[in-house]
Amino acid sequence: MDHFRRTSRSVVLLTAAIAIPVALAAPAYAEDSFKLGVVTFLSGPAADSFGIPARNGGQFVIDELNKGAAPAPYDKVGFGGMKIEPVVIDENGGATKQVQELRNLYERENVDVVLGYIGSGDCLAVAPIAEELKKMLVLMDCGTPRIFEEAKYNYVFRTAAHATMDNVGLIRYMKAKNIKMDTLSAINQDYAWGQDSRADFVAAAGQLYPDVKLQADLLPKFGAGQYGTEISALVSAGSDVVYSSLWGGDLQAFILQATPRGLPKRSQLVLSAADHVLPPLGDKMPDGTIIGARGAYGLMSQKSPVNDWFFKGYQNVNGIYPVQAAYRIAQSILGLKTAVEKAMAKNGGKKPSTDELIAAMTGLEWQSPGGLIQMKLADGHQAIQPIAFSRTKYNPDLRRVDLVDIQYFAAECVNPPAGVKSIEWIKGGMAGAKCN
């Protein structure tokens, strides 16, 4: 009897664990709403820096669109009158889990489009799956140029420029500001983002600073947190410039440990993607550091009705100004909205099919808070966008790090033209770049 009771209790437990979610999974499907899968880091090392700002940005934009409160040309409710119904998923857990969850979003939740992904490995993994399922996928942030340079996709779009412009733009900024760089040291994380950023920066430096000598070239592991030995090496190398693509907690730790040891005074620090650590670091951020934000984002964004709406609205809701990830999801959602409405104008106001949506999205251009986004590369599937760089200057009155010396670069000045692989474009002298 005791055995039986124990067994039946366990059976109930197990059945409940499996059956309840299965029963809940019955898909709700409506013609007058647009179901949007949103994937971003809600846990893990990238959550604080990118994932949560992206979620907050996405939530803000979707709420405003559903209320019809966004400025023209985004003043229609939702997507062309259809309310947006987001289904948010955590990107943490590795590519295997992402592939599985992407399938579940399309096949079980019947979402119309999936939008998101910050990690490059995740983007590489999910793109072919969406292509196979013939469902539309919009990648919002991931950096690697490999996605469209190694494969051709019909159902996959990336609404942000890839990482090449971060480093090409940075070198162009340094040249424009006459930064002396006879010697260079670099510190980057030992994983794809760090390795690729380093390769792009060194290659671009070789073009505009042909005599530059690479001194300390450090690759600490991702999430190291302690940079004592690395800082010693950088200080003793004493290079003119120290380049880094660190981000998030690693970058904060590096700055906090490097500043007391005088590294920022000895060498010019140039950081390719550092705007998101300015609010947490505050006055700990050394003045005069050159930083990028992977776009004309945050304090470097340009004034426009769309940007005023986004910047102020986001700040009111979240109590902090938006940084790169929030901008990236905003430009992604606004691009999708433009595509949906373009497709609806063509088919007479019906909810567009995936094929109609794809036709509308290919080669699209739209205004975003971070400037004009143009789907110009990879046969209209990969975006290019303008980028800005600047120097930090702490503002004690506002108690925040202000950005000065801001310079903008046009999209076609820092992005490769269509049909050329990024690293070959850089090594070939960045031919065809249109700078003015």
Added chain:
Amino acid sequence: MVFPVIAVTLFGRVLPTWTLSLATIAASNALVALGIVVLARTGNVSFGQGLFFAAGGYGVALIANNWGITDAVAQMLIGAICGGLLGLVIGPLIARYSGIFFGMLTLALSMVFYGALVKTTVLGGSDGFNVVRPSLFGISFVDPREADFMLYAVSVVTTGLTGIAATILFRSEFGLASLAARENNLRVEYLGISANRIITINFVIAAVFAGASGAFALMAQRHIDPQFAYWTTSGEFVFIAVLAGYQSASAVFVASLALELVRSFSNLYLPNTWQLVLGVFLLAVILFLPRGIGSLWIRERRKRAGVSAETSAAVEEGVPS
């Protein structure tokens, strides 16, 4: 025993599409966990099965991309061979250790492989690379549902047959000698059997299972990255083995499927706290079913079997005789 395998395979025809790929991953994970169960019967737990999982996956991916071998069965065999070969190299060295030393060494080796993969930019470094979709006997499947069903069928049949083979192994002389090696390997040596050899063979079997599983995981997601060898991946396989208990091969599959389902739905409904749900689920199983999910049906069968099975049950439960 073959009947349930066929039934489960045919059941895939009526399952909704999303469950097919989920079940493929579950079957693939179950295969590694089964290897851990095989090895655990010698008293050693490997915390580094991700090493063979990744070896199988990378081996298959490289061969597929360079020589165009996309057949699902061939890929599964290639994965098993890659895992097995590596197991043959490492097994004899590691069989000399036991307990925590064994566990830590396997973990260390898998992390060495992970570190090497992250630094190998030719293989895409930490981002990994993509592989073309698998075919079967010269047929390539264009319809997503058919492609998913093909993979589901191949993985379920493979895992099912492996489970049957493992059950036979458990009851064989060698399988019982493995249990004896766990209890007292000195006594086993006095009986004239090499305990090292027993552990090595079980280790290689576990490596073969993990290699084949890596091939399935690769076929299901068409992408491979060093995460395959990371310790959290290995840890998950050990979790499945713990959930399943060491008594039944079919329990491993059930545990793996349950884990995948709980993770998928908690991720959907509680995107901010899905890890917590997963942890509570694991705790609940450990608290209410300390001998694993397999104890749900194994216990009943044994009661029915009566006194004649008492002795063999005692052996399986590991009571020293």
